[in-house]
Amino acid sequence: MKMSEGVEWALHTCLNLAWVEDDRPVPAAALADYFKLPSAYLNKQMQALARAGIVSSTSGPRGGFQLARNPQDITVLDVVVAIEGSEEAFRCTEILRDAPDGEAEIDYRSTCVISQVMRKAELAWRIELAGQTLADVKATVESRFPAVPGQTRHGLRNRRG
Numbered sequence: 413m414k415m416s417e418g419v420e421w422a423l424h425t426c427l428n429l430a431w432v433e434d435d436r437p438v439p440a441a442a443l444a445d446y447f448k449l450p451s452a453y454l455n456k457q458m459q460a461l462a463r464a465g466i467v468s469s470t471s472g473p474r475g476g477f478q479l480a481r482n483p484q485d486i487t488v489l490d491v492v493v494a495i496e497g498s499e500e501a502f503r504c505t506e507i508l509r510d511a512p513d514g515e516a517e518i519d520y521r522s523t524c525v526i527s528q529v530m531r532k533a534e535l536a537w538r539i540e541l542a543g544q545t546l547a548d549v550k551a552t553v554e555s556r557f558p559a560v561p562g563q564t565r566h567g568l569r570n571r572r573g
Contacts, residue, residue: 418460421449421453422457424447425477426461426546427546430547440454440477440493441571442455442476442572446568464494466486466490467479479499483550486546487541489544491546504524506524523561
């Protein structure tokens with residue numbers, strides 16, 4: 413399974429928004445400039461996050477993005493699904509049905525051992541991501557790198573004016 417770079421960008425951007433203290437929206441251009449990302453592409457990711465209710469968007473000259481929910485109410489899986497979609501990574505196409513001893517009436521998605529193994533692995537992955545909130549990530553960063561929140565606030569403040 414390979415995720416797009418948009419997942420990384422969205423997670424870092426949500427984390428940065430979690431450190432904004434003045435409740436003012438941050439323009440997409442400022443968020444993009446912080447990591448030297450293409451503004452148009454990050455804006456596309458931000459729109460996906462807005463559709464998922466993770467961030468809210470405000471139009472106008474003082475507009476931009478801010479978290480729509482508390483960081484403890486946003487899981488890493490929420491962000492991944494907002495960017496990548498909810499479709500399963502492994503899709504059993506039931507090739508066993510066309511094997512020499514295959515049977516047309518069997519649902520191989522539920523009986524195939526390979527399908528079961530892949531679905532079990534994906535479920536474990538999803539459970540792990542659903543168990544980690546943005547607040548958890550934020551707390552870990554703050555404990556390991558205590559200067560980062562202040563540096564991020566300062567950096568975003570300078571970019572949004």
